[in-house]
Amino acid sequence: ETGVTQTPRHLVMGMTNKKSLKCEQHLGHNAMYWYKQSAKKPLELMFVYSLEERVENNSVPSRFSPECPNSSHLFLHLHTLQPEDSALYLCASSQDPWQISTEAFFGQGTRLTVV
Amino acid sequence: GENVEQHPSTLSVQEGDSAVIKCTYSDSASNYFPWYKQELGKGPQLIIDIRSNVGEKKDQRIAVTLNKTAKHFSLHITETQPEDSAVYFCAASSGGGADGLTFGKGTHLIIQP
Numbered sequence: 092e093t094g095v096t097q098t099p100r101h102l103v104m105g106m107t108n109k110k111s112l113k114c115e116q117h118l119g120h121n122a123m124y125w126y127k128q129s130a131k132k133p134l135e136l137m138f139v140y141s142l143e144e145r146v147e148n149n150s151v152p153s154r155f156s157p158e159c160p161n162s163s164h165l166f167l168h169l170h171t172l173q174p175e176d177s178a179l180y181l182c183a184s185s186q187d188p189w190q191i192s193t194e195a196f197f198g199q200g201t202r203l204t205v206v
Numbered sequence: 207g208e209n210v211e212q213h214p215s216t217l218s219v220q221e222g223d224s225a226v227i228k229c230t231y232s233d234s235a236s237n238y239f240p241w242y243k244q245e246l247g248k249g250p251q252l253i254i255d256i257r258s259n260v261g262e263k264k265d266q267r268i269a270v271t272l273n274k275t276a277k278h279f280s281l282h283i284t285e286t287q288p289e290d291s292a293v294y295f296c297a298a299s300s301g302g303g304a305d306g307l308t309f310g311k312g313t314h315l316i317i318q319p
Binding site: 133195197199 | 307
């Protein structure tokens with residue numbers, strides 16, 4: 092166990108559905124991240140939160156909406172997704188986002204399938 | 207932005223032999239280079255990392271080398287075992303965790319018994 096828990100592990104949703112992914116970290120970290128992992132592509136950083144404030148948004152479509160109510164929880168709200176959004180969504184956390192060489196701990200991911 | 211290239215995409219070695227995975231990066235400001243191992247159904251897990259002020263780091267059967275001039279770094283696994291079979295990712299970061307990590311595409315390492 093890495094101390095980062097994601098739910099659900101698997102999710103199948105239609106293009107008109109609204110769903111949310113949840114991430115919780117038990118490490119006392121100050122930064123949390125959402126990554127997208129597609130087949131044969133590098134992990135793509137989607138969002139970065141530092142002390143509950145968003146500091147990075149790598150041009151992610153608005154159909155993905157993050158929420159960070161506190162430093163231990165991170166959500167990714169999904170609506171009107173496309174089939175190409177099917178991927179493994181990984182949450183990660185790190186101690187201090189402004190410190191060089193901070194190890195990132197990953198959750199097990201949510202396997203999302205959009206039908 | 208940073209761009210990380212990783213080779214090979216698939217590597218098959220006999221159990222007990224060594225495996226080497228290589229990565230190059232583009233941003234000369236990058237100063238942190240972690241390696242992650244991802245097993246089936248799990249998230250990536252850090253196995254070793256190296257900072258720009260060090261040329262080599264070793265942890266039991268795993269070692270990483272860094273050549274800042276050439277902007278490449280490599281993962282070396284010696285005396286490979288079946289449990290080493292997984293996908294390995296290299297990554298680079300220039301500004302700390304807030305910039306996130308830029309990952310390579312991954313190498314699927316297969317250990318043949």
